[in-house]
Amino acid sequence: MTKRPLSSQLDWNNLLGFDQITGDRDTIRTEITGRLGAKVGNKVGNKVGAKIGAKIGAKAGIKA
Amino acid sequence: MRGRLADSVDYLGASTGEAIGVDRGDVARLTARLRAERQTPHAFGAYYDLVIAIERDDRDEARRLFDELLGQAPSRGLTIASIEDRPQHELERYRRMFLDEPGLAAEPGPALLDDCHKRIAAAFALLDAGFPQLAAEIRELLVEIIVAAGPEDPKALTFDGASHYMLWGATLLNARGQTNILDTAQALAHESGHNLLFGHCAAGPLADNAEDELFASPLRADPRPMDGIIHATYVIARMHQTLNRLLAAGVLDAGQTAAARADLAAHERNFGAGDRVVREGARLTELGDQLLSGARAYMATAVAA
Numbered sequence: 001m002t003k004r005p006l007s008s009q010l011d012w013n014n015l016l017g018f019d020q021i022t023g024d025r026d027t028i029r030t031e032i033t034g035r036l037g038a039k040v041g042n043k044v045g046n047k048v049g050a051k052i053g054a055k056i057g058a059k060a061g062i063k064a
Numbered sequence: 065m066r067g068r069l070a071d072s073v074d075y076l077g078a079s080t081g082e083a084i085g086v087d088r089g090d091v092a093r094l095t096a097r098l099r100a101e102r103q104t105p106h107a108f109g110a111y112y113d114l115v116i117a118i119e120r121d122d123r124d125e126a127r128r129l130f131d132e133l134l135g136q137a138p139s140r141g142l143t144i145a146s147i148e149d150r151p152q153h154e155l156e157r158y159r160r161m162f163l164d165e166p167g168l169a170a171e172p173g174p175a176l177l178d179d180c181h182k183r184i185a186a187a188f189a190l191l192d193a194g195f196p197q198l199a200a201e202i203r204e205l206l207v208e209i210i211v212a213a214g215p216e217d218p219k220a221l222t223f224d225g226a227s228h229y230m231l232w233g234a235t236l237l238n239a240r241g242q243t244n245i246l247d248t249a250q251a252l253a254h255e256s257g258h259n260l261l262f263g264h265c266a267a268g269p270l271a272d273n274a275e276d277e278l279f280a281s282p283l284r285a286d287p288r289p290m291d292g293i294i295h296a297t298y299v300i301a302r303m304h305q306t307l308n309r310l311l312a313a314g315v316l317d318a319g320q321t322a323a324a325r326a327d328l329a330a331h332e333r334n335f336g337a338g339d340r341v342v343r344e345g346a347r348l349t350e351l352g353d354q355l356l357s358g359a360r361a362y363m364a365t366a367v368a369a
Contacts, residue, residue, distance in 0.1 A: 006126070007119045009079045015115055016065075016072040017229065020269055029119060 065232055068266050069111055070098035073133065080118055086130045094134050101138035104207055105234035109157045110136065112230040139207045139233070144184055146177050147212040147236070158210060162226045162236045169212035169223075172239040180211045180239040187248035194313035195306060202256040205263075207233030209252075214238040225255045229262040246310075246320045250327070253306040257299035261355070270294045270352030279345050282338035290346050294356065297338030301359035304331040308366055335363050 012018040012025060021028065077091030098107065114129040132153070148155055148171040159166035172180065191199035214222040224241035227234065235255040242248040261270070271290045278287035283296045307324040310316055316324055342348070342356060 004083075005121045006080050006083055006123065007121060009083070010076075010115070010118060011079075014072065014075040014079075016068040016266060017112060018115060020265075 065108075065263050065266055066098050066103055069103070069108060070095040072115075073098060073111060076114065076118065077130075080126070081130075084118075084123055084126045084130060086127065090130075090134055097138070102207065103233070104136060104139045105231040106154055106157065107133065107136045108232045109154075109161060109230055113157065142203050142206055142209070144181060144209045144211065146172055147210050158231070158234070158236070161228045161230050162210075163223065165221065168214055168221065169236060169238075170214075172211055172213035176213055176239045177211055180237065183242065183245055183248045184209060184211075184237075184252070186245040187252055190245055190249050190310065190315060191252070191306070194315035195309040198253060198306060198309070201260075202252050205233065205256045205259045206235055206252075208235075210234060210236045211239050212236055214240050216240065225251045227255045227258040227262070229265065232262055233259060235259065244320075244323075246307075246316070246323055246327075249310070250303045250306060253302050254299045257302040258295060261295055261298060264351060264355060268351050269349055270355065271349060272347040273345070277345070279341045280337075282334040282341070290342070293338055293341050294346065294348075294352055297335060297342055298355060298359050300331050300335045300338060301363050304328060304335065304366060305362055307331070332363070332367055335359075339363075 007029060012021060074091065074095045077086060077088065077095075081088060081091055110129050110132045114126055114133065117125040117129055147158060147169050150158075159169055163169055188199055188202075191202070214220075222241070223236075223238050225238065226236040235252075235258075237248075237251060237255070242251050264270075269291065271294060273290035275289050275291075277290060279290055279293050281288045281293055281296055282300060284292075288296075307328050311321065311324050311328075339356075339360065346352070348356065
């Protein structure tokens with residue numbers, strides 16, 4: 001018997017920070033499930049943050 | 065934000081709690097606590113990591129993160145601590161979420177940390193004296209100020225401060241990024257401004273521009289998505305207002321007054337540059353328009369005065 005993936009039980013519309021992603025949730029899901037480790041969080045942070053005005057604005061203080 | 069966090073955790077518990085092995089009663093007690101008490105940034109950070117773990121179908125990690133949430137103590141007010149002065153998993157989360165290059169945020173040495181502590185205390189005292197409304201707002205918005213040491217190499221990529229919506233209420237300051245009290249006061253206004261916008265953004269985005277549409281930033285050399293431009297433009301106005309109020313209150317010494325006037329001019333230029341990019345390229349939402357309109361109205365009045 002195989003367990004139903006947990007991700008299939010989540011509707012991002014009900015989740016703070018994820019609910020504003022509209023266009024490419026499947027792509028982001030693939031990135032989340034296809035990679036391991038700390039970078040996964042960064043990837044999602046980039047995706048989600050770029051959409052809701054967080055990650056990018058958050059780092060406005062960084063000098064390039 | 066806490067209400068939205070509690071709703072989301074409640075949903076996670078209902079949809080995946082059984083598969084992870086989380087007790088419904090524990091979830092109910094947790095969400096009641098999230099709604100009732102001020103939370104640390106790690107309540108938000110653990111929640112985001114939890115969603116990511118669930119998406120990865122990593123049930124053990126999801127259970128550990130639920131347990132971390134269950135064990136979160138409420139915030140007892142604004143704290144200031146060095147980046148490594150915390151459990152390993154919280155240190156790892158801060159370095160991972162705050163910066164693209166986690167190695168940028170090193171532990172400051174004792175002297176550097178002590179100097180930074182003193183500057184932050186003096187910056188709050190300055191704001192209390194000259195702009196007490198902002199000082200009170202910063203204490204409400206920020207739960208933790210994390211002090212790290214950026215690179216010493218002047219040519220290296222570095223940061224002045226950083227905030228992240230996944231760590232709502234937290235701000236990372238580079239102990240080497242500000243060398244005087246006035247700059248630290250501005251950094252507090254700046255970073256708390258990002259946290260303020262994060263709170264607003266829980267209700268919706270500031271603009272409908274696609275994340276891969278990039279624009280010139282008034283604060284950074286690299287092109288940024290429109291949300292970043294709006295953030296930068298907004299916090300520039302906030303720093304301008306901070307200096308204006310401190311000057312008007314007469315609480316700055318001669319050196320600080322000269323520095324504040326020079327910075328005001330720079331903020332005016334940068335706000336103009338950012339606002340031009342917004343006007344030309346942003347598809348502002350009602351929320352974004354409302355927030356930017358307030359900043360524009362302030363700047364128009366301040367510059368005309």
